[in-house]
Amino acid sequence: MLSKYLYIKEISLNRSINLFSFLLMRLTGIALSVFLFLHIWTVGQVQKGNDSFNQAMSAYNNLAGWIMEYLLLLAVLYHMFNGLRLIAADFYNLTERQKGLLWIVVVIVAVIASASLFVFFPILPRNI
Amino acid sequence: MDRVIFEVFRFIPEEKSEPHFDRFEVPYTKGMTVLQGLLYIQSKLDGSLGLRFACRAGICGSCAMHINGVYRLACETQVSLLGEHIRVRPLGHLPIIKDLVVDMTEFWEKYKLVKPYLIHSKNVPEKEFLQSVDDREKLTRIVDCILCGACYAACPVVDTHKDYIGPHAFAKANRFIRDSRDDGTFERLRIIGGEDGVFRCHTVFSCQEVCPKEINASGSIAELKMLTTKAAFTAFDRSKLKM
Ligand code: SF4
Ligand code: FES
Numbered sequence: 001m002l003s004k005y006l007y008i009k010e011i012s013l014n015r016s017i018n019l020f021s022f023l024l025m026r027l028t029g030i031a032l033s034v035f036l037f038l039h040i041w042t043v044g045q046v047q048k049g050n051d052s053f054n055q056a057m058s059a060y061n062n063l064a065g066w067i068m069e070y071l072l073l074l075a076v077l078y079h080m081f082n083g084l085r086l087i088a089a090d091f092y093n094l095t096e097r098q099k100g101l102l103w104i105v106v107v108i109v110a111v112i113a114s115a116s117l118f119v120f121f122p123i124l125p126r127n128i
Numbered sequence: 129m130d131r132v133i134f135e136v137f138r139f140i141p142e143e144k145s146e147p148h149f150d151r152f153e154v155p156y157t158k159g160m161t162v163l164q165g166l167l168y169i170q171s172k173l174d175g176s177l178g179l180r181f182a183c184r185a186g187i188c189g190s191c192a193m194h195i196n197g198v199y200r201l202a203c204e205t206q207v208s209l210l211g212e213h214i215r216v217r218p219l220g221h222l223p224i225i226k227d228l229v230v231d232m233t234e235f236w237e238k239y240k241l242v243k244p245y246l247i248h249s250k251n252v253p254e255k256e257f258l259q260s261v262d263d264r265e266k267l268t269r270i271v272d273c274i275l276c277g278a279c280y281a282a283c284p285v286v287d288t289h290k291d292y293i294g295p296h297a298f299a300k301a302n303r304f305i306r307d308s309r310d311d312g313t314f315e316r317l318r319i320i321g322g323e324d325g326v327f328r329c330h331t332v333f334s335c336q337e338v339c340p341k342e343i344n345a346s347g348s349i350a351e352l353k354m355l356t357t358k359a360a361f362t363a364f365d366r367s368k369l370k371m
Pocket of ligand 1: 277278279280296338339342343
């Protein structure tokens with residue numbers, strides 16, 4: 001059942017970049033919805049006072065936390081820019097250009113992701 | 129290359145046999161198509177192989193199947209482009225009758241839903257409908273659909289939502305809506321904008337990618353989404369709906 005909604009068979013029969021980009025859109029969408037609850041819980045700690053909030057936030061201030069936040073950034077970037085690509089294709093008659101738009105999305109995500117590496121990982125040297 | 133290995137999907141649901149692939153060695157001849165290879169197998173190696181074809185020229189649309197990872201027409205696919213190994217399966221998303229032959233009933237039932245014919249509400253001329261060159265130009269390419277089913281088989285939404293009408297029907301609906309002689313836009317939009325209509329499309333672009341006639345069904349779906357949205361805002365005012 002789950003494999004059906006992750007389109008495992010579809011992708012194995014139809015290995016095109018289109019299906020991969022679609023699957024990634026879906027996975028990032030699910031991941032972001034799940035994250036939302038974690039986010040609400042963390043921020044919700046503020047109701048219990050300063051200390052609880054600071055303690056909850058500090059739980060993310062380690063390598064695992066940085067990696068998670070970085071993956072979150074990647075998910076947001078891809079989901080957002082690919083979403084804009086699909087809107088552009090549907091509303092501005094750009095369906096024939098969709099492949100080119102996908103590569104533009106990939107480039108934008110890659111550029112922002114590499115520039116953000118230094119922000120998300122404080123252990124990296126800041127001035128190379 | 130003097131021989132080609134064909135791995136062909138075999139399955140007879142009536143006999144409750146196990147689905148499997150049979151291996152055949154076919155001598156290669158210059159210019160050979162996948163369909164020719166399959167016909168060689170059928171006439172020389174295994175007469176029980178089930179497959180569908182008619183025109184052998186990319187016109188009838190009956191030989192679409194899954195060949196080396198892509199849904200395409202067997203009669204238009206050159207063996208030389210695929211190499212020595214060819215793996216053939218039937219079209220996806222449709223029940224198998226025998227080997228490569230699928231039951232296309234649901235494909236046609238959904239096709240009929242969009243009323244794939246000219247609908248006239250105005251006066252019908254005595255002799256014939258005239259169409260300007262510009263109006264005919266709007267139909268170029270999209271009239272070439274041969275209803276092969278490749279787009280339907282490649283669409284992942286058809287897999288998860290059995291009632292989704294499908295790209296073949298939307299491309300055809302778009303073809304008639306674009307037609308200057310047709311007045312059926314309003315009737316079609318009711319179905320197209322419905323629960324199983326264009327808004328179920330996840331914009332995966334699989335249909336656009338596989339079409340052997342290079343028809344942009346994704347573009348048709350986008351056009352229909354726009355038109356349905358406009359229709360909703362104009363509260364289905366027929367006069368504003370011609371494209
Ligand atoms: S739109 Fe293309 S792939 Fe779909 S049925 Fe028509 S010819 Fe075949
Ligand atoms: S046999 Fe007619 S399209 Fe291939």
